[in-house]
Amino acid sequence: MTNVLNIARYELRRIFLSPLAWAVLAIVQFIMGFVFINLLVEYAANAGMGNDQFGVSDYIGGSLYGFATILLLLVMPLMTMRLFAEERKSNSLTLLFSAPVSLTEIVLGKFAGLLGFIGVVILLMALMPLALNWSTDLDWGRIVAGLLGLFLLMMSFGAAGLFVSSCTREPTIAAVGSFGLLLVVWLLNILAYNDSIPFKELFGYLSLIDHYESLRRGVFDTADAIYYVLFSALFLSLTVLRLDMERN
Amino acid sequence: MDSEVLIEARGLTRRYGPTVAVETLDLTLRKGEILGLLGPNGAGKSTTMKMLTGNLAPSDGETRIKGVSLREEPKAAKRHLGYLPEQPPVYPELTVDEYLRYCAGLHGVAKADRDAAVDSAKRDCGLGDVGHRLVGNLSKGYQQRVGIAQAIIHRPPVVILDEPTVGLDPIQIREIRKLIKDLGANHSVILSSHILPEIQAVCSRVMIIARGRVVYNESIDATRGSGVGAITLGLRRPPEVSALQGIVGVRRVRAIEPGRFHIEHEDKADPREALAEAAARGNWGLYELSAQARTLEEIFVELTSGDEQRVGDIEKEAA
Numbered sequence: 001m002t003n004v005l006n007i008a009r010y011e012l013r014r015i016f017l018s019p020l021a022w023a024v025l026a027i028v029q030f031i032m033g034f035v036f037i038n039l040l041v042e043y044a045a046n047a048g049m050g051n052d053q054f055g056v057s058d059y060i061g062g063s064l065y066g067f068a069t070i071l072l073l074l075v076m077p078l079m080t081m082r083l084f085a086e087e088r089k090s091n092s093l094t095l096l097f098s099a100p101v102s103l104t105e106i107v108l109g110k111f112a113g114l115l116g117f118i119g120v121v122i123l124l125m126a127l128m129p130l131a132l133n134w135s136t137d138l139d140w141g142r143i144v145a146g147l148l149g150l151f152l153l154m155m156s157f158g159a160a161g162l163f164v165s166s167c168t169r170e171p172t173i174a175a176v177g178s179f180g181l182l183l184v185v186w187l188l189n190i191l192a193y194n195d196s197i198p199f200k201e202l203f204g205y206l207s208l209i210d211h212y213e214s215l216r217r218g219v220f221d222t223a224d225a226i227y228y229v230l231f232s233a234l235f236l237s238l239t240v241l242r243l244d245m246e247r248n
Numbered sequence: 249m250d251s252e253v254l255i256e257a258r259g260l261t262r263r264y265g266p267t268v269a270v271e272t273l274d275l276t277l278r279k280g281e282i283l284g285l286l287g288p289n290g291a292g293k294s295t296t297m298k299m300l301t302g303n304l305a306p307s308d309g310e311t312r313i314k315g316v317s318l319r320e321e322p323k324a325a326k327r328h329l330g331y332l333p334e335q336p337p338v339y340p341e342l343t344v345d346e347y348l349r350y351c352a353g354l355h356g357v358a359k360a361d362r363d364a365a366v367d368s369a370k371r372d373c374g375l376g377d378v379g380h381r382l383v384g385n386l387s388k389g390y391q392q393r394v395g396i397a398q399a400i401i402h403r404p405p406v407v408i409l410d411e412p413t414v415g416l417d418p419i420q421i422r423e424i425r426k427l428i429k430d431l432g433a434n435h436s437v438i439l440s441s442h443i444l445p446e447i448q449a450v451c452s453r454v455m456i457i458a459r460g461r462v463v464y465n466e467s468i469d470a471t472r473g474s475g476v477g478a479i480t481l482g483l484r485r486p487p488e489v490s491a492l493q494g495i496v497g498v499r500r501v502r503a504i505e506p507g508r509f510h511i512e513h514e515d516k517a518d519p520r521e522a523l524a525e526a527a528a529r530g531n532w533g534l535y536e537l538s539a540q541a542r543t544l545e546e547i548f549v550e551l552t553s554g555d556e557q558r559v560g561d562i563e564k565e566a567a
Contacts, residue, residue: 006353010342017341095337095398098301099354100326247305 003101007109012116015079021117024075029124035067036060036128057139061129062216065146068125069212072154073182079117080161081175083110088169107239111162118154122147142218149215152228156208157182159232163239182208252279254328254406254436255300259309262295269295270460272309277406282432284451285440288552292460293440294334297410300438301331313406327356330404334411336395340384344375344394347383348401355402369397373427389420400431407431408438413446425450444545454544458552479511481523484533491530495522508536
């Protein structure tokens with residue numbers, strides 16, 4: 001456990017020592033801010049139109065975080081691409097492999113470091129609705145559910161990205177690869193709309209994004225959370241297997 | 249010779265598909281030894297070291313470090329090892345202090361002892377003034393030292409260094425060699441190189457690897473002490489070969505050309521005097537008597553050069 005924490009601490013440190021993390025955070029925040037203001041203006045213009053069942057938390061929280069999923073799909077592969085690929089390229093992976101730590105500890109450590117970065121993104125995402133807290137009544141339950149969903153979604157993106165990064169020594173290939181992988185899993189739900197495909201419900205269930213839908217609307221279903229946790233666990237164990245193969 | 253065995257590798261084999269990089273290699277490292285692994289490029293030195301440090305699983309064979317199997321209990325076994333691969337495994341974006349603290353933590357140095365471990369490793373590797381600098385901004389020589397510091401930070405009984413002086417300038421090479429010699433006082437070291445004087449300067453035992461096999465494994469004193477190598481004898485009126493064969497200390501005689509002989513002598517014997525006396529007595533017309541001092545370089549060239557030539561020699565001997 002101390003090994004995992006130690007690796008995670010330095011991983012997080014190294015993520016924030018690179019300009020990439022700051023650039024990603026700045027650009028994500030800029031785009032989200034842009035969308036947020038847009039939504040706010042739109043909501044203000046429609047206010048008093050008698051649409052009472054659509055509150056500000058729903059309108060802003062829901063739409064904003066719904067948009068965030070697409071942005072994060074583009075951005076997370078950039079954050080995960082370096083994790084193993086770059087270390088392999090610069091030969092620093094040997095340090096971890098010759099230290100008395102297990103492969104599982106290495107993978108969990110790196111993943112935990114990445115979760116730290118994801119936490120920062122979530123914090124920034126929370127700031128926008130928080131700004132409205134003083135001028136209106138927010139339904140924090142809904143917003144927290146949305147944020148939790150985003151966290152789970154990013155965690156899954158991260159685990160998949162970590163796995164792809166462990167397969168190659170070129171960070172750019174890792175980025176393209178994990179983007180492709182995530183998009184395919186995301187788009188599995190297209191199949192669910194096609195009646196001629198057998199087991200179409202299954203594909204709909206496997207899709208990454210369908211499980212976010214209810215969380216975004218403020219409904220916390222354990223099954224959705226478990227889906228993301230299992231998805232992450234699967235890719236983390238694949239990463240361990242991949243690293244073990246490398247020695248053989 | 250009865251000091252504690254730290255590394256015991258038996259029958260290490262590594263195949264990459266059909267190519268065999270290392271074949272049934274046995275290696276023993278005792279306490280206080282500096283073992284030099286010598287071999288031409290591509291002989292399997294790095295592969296051997298990767299297997300000894302658990303970076304590469306052997307296709308066959310086993311390594312025990314302080315009696316702990318590297319395969320069954322990798323974590324416990326690796327605790328006794330420090331490894332510097334060919335490329336120092338450094339993170340350029342960290343400072344030297346940060347990096348070494350991280351390594352100390354990874355190698356299980358307790359939190360309270362980490363500062364002391366970093367300080368002493370820095371002192372040993374001459375990194376005292378660069379602690380606050382980014383590893384990426386250091387010169388190659390300093391990065392190499394950071395790599396060595398990383399390998400000794402947890403004071404492992406065994407330090408494995410893969411070509412530690414490659415790419416350094418002559419002054420840095422001397423400093424690193426001195427550092428390795430100093431390390432040898434408290435740690436056992438395995439060092440690989442293809443630079444002969446380097447091995448001769450720092451190692452206490454030499455192991456030559458060629459085409460994935462161990463072809464020579466002797467203490468460095470043996471390579472120096474064997475002093476007299478093969479003797480070349482030239483005679484105007486040569487006697488029968490059997491007459492030469494009968495002289496005390498001569499093991500084998502081979503005619504190179506009419507009147508010139510290649511003489512191998514018994515271990516630790518020097519038959520030159522006896523040969524000269526016999527030549528004077530028999531009026532053989534001695535005109536040449538020379539012994540080659542066998543240097544490590546000759547041993548190396550002899551053992552690692554192409555097979556064909558040696559096969560030819562053996563056939564000639566047989567004939």
